[in-house]
Each structure stands twice: as C-alpha cells, then as structure tokens.
Amino acid sequence: xxxxxxxxxxxxxxxGFLVLTGLENPAAHAELDARKHQLExxxxxxxxxxxxxxxxxxxxxxxxxxxxxxxxxxYHVQLQLESIAFKCRSLPGVAALVEAMFMAEVKNxxxxxxxxxxxxxxxxxxxxxxxxxxxxxxxx
Numbered sequence: 001x002x003x004x005x006x007x008x009x010x011x012x013x014x015x016g017f018l019v020l021t022g023l024e025n026p027a028a029h030a031e032l033d034a035r036k037h038q039l040e041x042x043x044x045x046x047x048x049x050x051x052x053x054x055x056x057x058x059x060x061x062x063x064x065x066x067x068x069x070x071x072x073x074x075y076h077v078q079l080q081l082e083s084i085a086f087k088c089r090s091l092p093g094v095a096a097l098v099e100a101m102f103m104a105e106v107k108n109x110x111x112x113x114x115x116x117x118x119x120x121x122x123x124x125x126x127x128x129x130x131x132x133x134x135x136x137x138x139x140x
Contacts, residue, residue: 003127
C-alpha cells in the first residue's frame, strides 16, 4: 500500500513487492555464477563505446540522480554499472540471494532491497521518510 504522502512527494513513482518463500541461500551456486558472468559480459557489450555522460543520460539514471542529489549522494547502482562496464570489475560474491539482488539492480538499473518477511509488520506501506524513523539492519 502506498501512503498519500509518498504519492504526492514522488508523483509518477512506482514500487513493487515480491515475496519468495522456501528459499535456500547458499554461499555459492554454480548456475548463479554462470549467469552472473554472462550478465557482466552483456553489460560490457551493451555499454561498450559509451562514457559516463551517456549513462547519466539514461532516463532511469536521471530519475535516481535527481532524488539522490537532494541528499548530496550518488546513485550507487550507476557506480556499480560503470565499474562493471568500464573497469571490468565483477559483481561481488556474497551469498546467492544478495547476489541475485545485485544482478537485478545492475541489469534493470532499479534499486532493489531484500527483507526477511518474518520480521516485517504487515501490511507493508511505502511512504516518504520524515527523518525521525529508525530501522534495524539485517545484521541486527
């Protein structure tokens, strides 16, 4: 559910929720590694010959840049994309679920987050922060 404050603060924005159950989260997975390396190659081919200005001109990057600029921050997914495309770096090896989220981020250029459903208070509502909120990190 989207709060009215969020809708008026971010007109035209959208968010999605995906609930997955019964998952395993291995430290490594051969098929995921293969897909990760293929994604890295696809990114390098897609963005070959482009520069940072061309990436900054992508509509989704422009939208995130406008948002992050208010906080004097850079959109980290853009930086991850550039490091793969221009510096031939690889996506980090962490654990399968985290790696899958990283892959989705750089493939789609959309910010992705993961949460443990058992720790959430339902229903989930998306809203704009007032600056007084607190949250618990995944590591406690």
